[in-house]
Amino acid sequence: MAGAVINWRSWMLPSNQKTGRAQVATGLLALAAPFAGASWHWWGLALFGYFMYACVGHSVGYHRYFAHRSFFAPRWAEVLFTFCGVLGCVGSPVTWVLMHRRHHLHSDKEGDSYTAHEHPRLGLDALLISNYRQNHNPFKLRRALRRDRFQLWMLRHNFGVVALFAGGLLALDWRLFLFGWAVPVALTLWMSALDAYATHHWGYKNYKTDDESRNLWWMALLFWGEGWHNNHHARPLDWNFRKKWWEFDIGAGVVWLIQSASGRAKTRGRNFADGGRG
Ligand SMILES: [Zn+2]
Numbered sequence: 073m074a075g076a077v078i079n080w081r082s083w084m085l086p087s088n089q090k091t092g093r094a095q096v097a098t099g100l101l102a103l104a105a106p107f108a109g110a111s112w113h114w115w116g117l118a119l120f121g122y123f124m125y126a127c128v129g130h131s132v133g134y135h136r137y138f139a140h141r142s143f144f145a146p147r148w149a150e151v152l153f154t155f156c157g158v159l160g161c162v163g164s165p166v167t168w169v170l171m172h173r174r175h176h177l178h179s180d181k182e183g184d185s186y187t188a189h190e191h192p193r194l195g196l197d198a199l200l201i202s203n204y205r206q207n208h209n210p211f212k213l214r215r216a217l218r219r220d221r222f223q224l225w226m227l228r229h230n231f232g233v234v235a236l237f238a239g240g241l242l243a244l245d246w247r248l249f250l251f252g253w254a255v256p257v258a259l260t261l262w263m264s265a266l267d268a269y270a271t272h273h274w275g276y277k278n279y280k281t282d283d284e285s286r287n288l289w290w291m292a293l294l295f296w297g298e299g300w301h302n303n304h305h306a307r308p309l310d311w312n313f314r315k316k317w318w319e320f321d322i323g324a325g326v327v328w329l330i331q332s333a334s335g336r337a338k339t340r341g342r343n344f345a346d347g348g349r350g
């Protein structure tokens with residue numbers, strides 16, 4: 073009985089190990105993809121998948137909306153963000169948010185959930201998501217889950233949802249599985265890890281912040297505006313990561329579209345009492 077309780081708890085907790093295994097497995101599949109002899113249409117599907125998982129799910133949904141609550145999103149958009157992130161193997165929003173807020177609270181210091189500052193040089197170790205620390209506060213996890221039964225369900229079953237989706241694609245056509253899931257998921261997870269490292273090591277600062285956050289133009293291009301990371305650390309409540317006119321942020325364009333569609337342009341999100349800072 074005690075064992076069952078412990079297992080249930082471990083299933084509830086965020087698992088960077090699971091995300092880390094998905095990162096390595098999809099990375100190997102992505103390396104094999106160029107030899108599959110698929111036409112350019114399939115690579116177009118991979119790009120579309122990368123946009124849905126990484127831009128709509130990771131950057132706009134998990135980061136700008138769930139973690140920082142920097143804009144208003146209707147329920148349909150919350151559900152869309154959640155499915156895009158979950159199918160992209162980013163994990164459940166609740167645990168990602170807790171991990172990310174730890175990063176803002178303790179950037180480049182003891183307690184930072186990301187490990188960029190522990191690696192002076194870029195190596196494989198610095199890029200493995202399984203090395204991130206799950207040092208969230210269990211009280212905050214329970215409090216966050218009380219608010220939303222859908223998110224509680226998704227926290228418990230997010231890898232089951234991924235398995236059903238990826239398995240379904242594989243049953244239909246192996247190219248759907250490879251280019252509609254494996255390749256874009258690999259891009260999402262490896263770019264996310266590269267972004268977490270690179271934007272705390274290389275680039276320039278627009279703002280004097282008490283951390284090592286930097287702006288990196290090529291990271292912003294590769295990862296939907298996330299590369300303007302010094303701007304973001306200085307203004308975490310702003311959904312637009314752009315400061316100078318040429319700092320191009322595709323993710324901000326998606327936020328603008330969602331706000332236009334829901335008729336709530338430039339308003340802040342709900343549940344913002346804690347300011348989204350930590
Ligand atoms: Zn952030």
Ligand SMILES: [Zn+2]
Nearest residue numbers: 175179285301
């Ligand atoms: Zn950062």
